[in-house]
Amino acid sequence: MPHLPPAQGLGFRMRPSGGKSGRPAARSVHGVSEVSASWWWWSQAPLQLKNLPVNSFSLEFLTELIINLEKLENDKTFRGIIITSDCPKAFSAGVDLREICGKNPAHYTEYWKVLQDLWLRLYLSNLVLISAINGPCAAGGCLIPLTSDYRILADNPKCLIGLNETRLGISAPFWFKDPLVNIIGHRASEHALQLGLLFPPAEALQVGIVDKVVPKDQVQSTALSVMTQWLAIPDHARQLTKNMIRKPTADLLVKHRDTDIQNFVSFISRDSIQKSLQMYLAKLKQNKD
Numbered sequence: 081m082p083h084l085p086p087a088q089g090l091g092f093r094m095r096p097s098g099g100k101s102g103r104p105a106a107r108s109v110h111g112v113s114e115v116s117a118s119w120w121w122w123s124q125a126p127l128q129l130k131n132l133p134v135n136s137f138s139l140e141f142l143t144e145l146i147i148n149l150e151k152l153e154n155d156k157t158f159r160g161i162i163i164t165s166d167c168p169k170a171f172s173a174g175v176d177l178r179e180i181c182g183k184n185p186a187h188y189t190e191y192w193k194v195l196q197d198l199w200l201r202l203y204l205s206n207l208v209l210i211s212a213i214n215g216p217c218a219a220g221g222c223l224i225p226l227t228s229d230y231r232i233l234a235d236n237p238k239c240l241i242g243l244n245e246t247r248l249g250i251s252a253p254f255w256f257k258d259p260l261v262n263i264i265g266h267r268a269s270e271h272a273l274q275l276g277l278l279f280p281p282a283e284a285l286q287v288g289i290v291d292k293v294v295p296k297d298q299v300q301s302t303a304l305s306v307m308t309q310w311l312a313i314p315d316h317a318r319q320l321t322k323n324m325i326r327k328p329t330a331d332l333l334v335k336h337r338d339t340d341i342q343n344f345v346s347f348i349s350r351d352s353i354q355k356s357l358q359m360y361l362a363k364l365k366q367n368k369d
């Protein structure tokens with residue numbers, strides 16, 4: 081792991097909410113993030129993503145997320161995580177475009193490798209992962225939902241979800257496409273991916289990219305209730321089953337990850353792509369005004 085300097089506004093919060101176990105909240109500060117590990121309810125941990133303004137995946141944010149997930153995974157008292165956003169504007173805006181614009185090939189290589197690492201850690205996690213999606217998530221912003229075991233989306237027209245890469249003139253990586261196919265099926269994925277569809281809540285539910293749509297103020301309570309159902313299953317049986325179903329998909333990335341990195345680096349280093357990226361970033365800033 082690279083050494084990371086402290087940064088403001090970046091972090092993950094595991095919010096205490098009157099835990100039943102009576103355990104005191106443990107608070108520790110690690111490098112860039114403050115992690116308040118405490119018990120909320122049994123062994124489920126709410127993990128709130130906070131990389132203002134839109135939870136885009138900067139290298140620093142990805143690295144911290146991986147570290148925090150590893151801690152939770154190794155702490156045998158935790159059996160599940162509810163992942164949500166603590167940024168009002170988005171669940172996640174996906175790849176932080178500033179990480180892949182105007183940098184050098186070594187940086188692009190490191191960035192893509194860490195993004196793959198996060199995907200692998202999430203996709204093969206032994207924990208029950210529930211995405212409580214309380215904001216838009218497009219393209220790379222779907223990484224966490226697509227690798228989760230269950231997805232709950234807030235019923236708000238702004239909460240669009242989908243792999244819209246083709247609309248940006250790019251193709252979704254195969255390791256984004258594969259989980260989508262596993263979730264919504266082949267034909268629906270062909271349709272969604274080629275057209276770069278971003279689904280509003282009702283359509284997202286209909287196509288199956290999310291499992292439940294509820295009013296925004298019920299996303300957390302619904303996630304808790306779903307988690308309770310999942311935790312009623314013995315861990316070892318559920319974990320073996322999850323691994324059996326997901327391993328073939330994960331193995332594809334493990335097997336092809338070096339080639340995938342090379343492809344990404346050569347693609348992103350092209351002048352034409354760098355120009356498009358600069359224009360897209362400028363457009364995002366203009367839209368704000």
Ligand SMILES: CCCCCCCCCCCCC/C=C/C(=O)SCCNC(=O)CCNC(=O)[C@H](O)C(C)(C)COP(=O)(O)OP(=O)(O)OC[C@H]1O[C@@H](n2cnc3c(N)ncnc32)[C@H](O)[C@@H]1OP(=O)(O)O
Nearest residue numbers: 136169170173174175176177219220248356360364365368
């Ligand atoms: C032509 C584009 C080419 C892209 C080439 C990419 C190549 C990648 C190779 C292959 C990778 C494929 C897999 C993954 C791909 C991705 O994830 S690409 C990123 C996809 N995400 C988006 O396109 C989301 C863009 N953002 C938005 O739509 C909106 O910001 C929002 C999330 C819906 C929030 O809207 P709003 O509340 O109106 O806030 P804004 O004012 O728009 O944004 C606030 C600030 O955040 C900055 N920002 C937004 N998204 C990103 C981002 N992805 N990376 C970096 N920064 C981002 C935005 O510029 C604003 O900044 P300031 O103006 O400085 O406040």
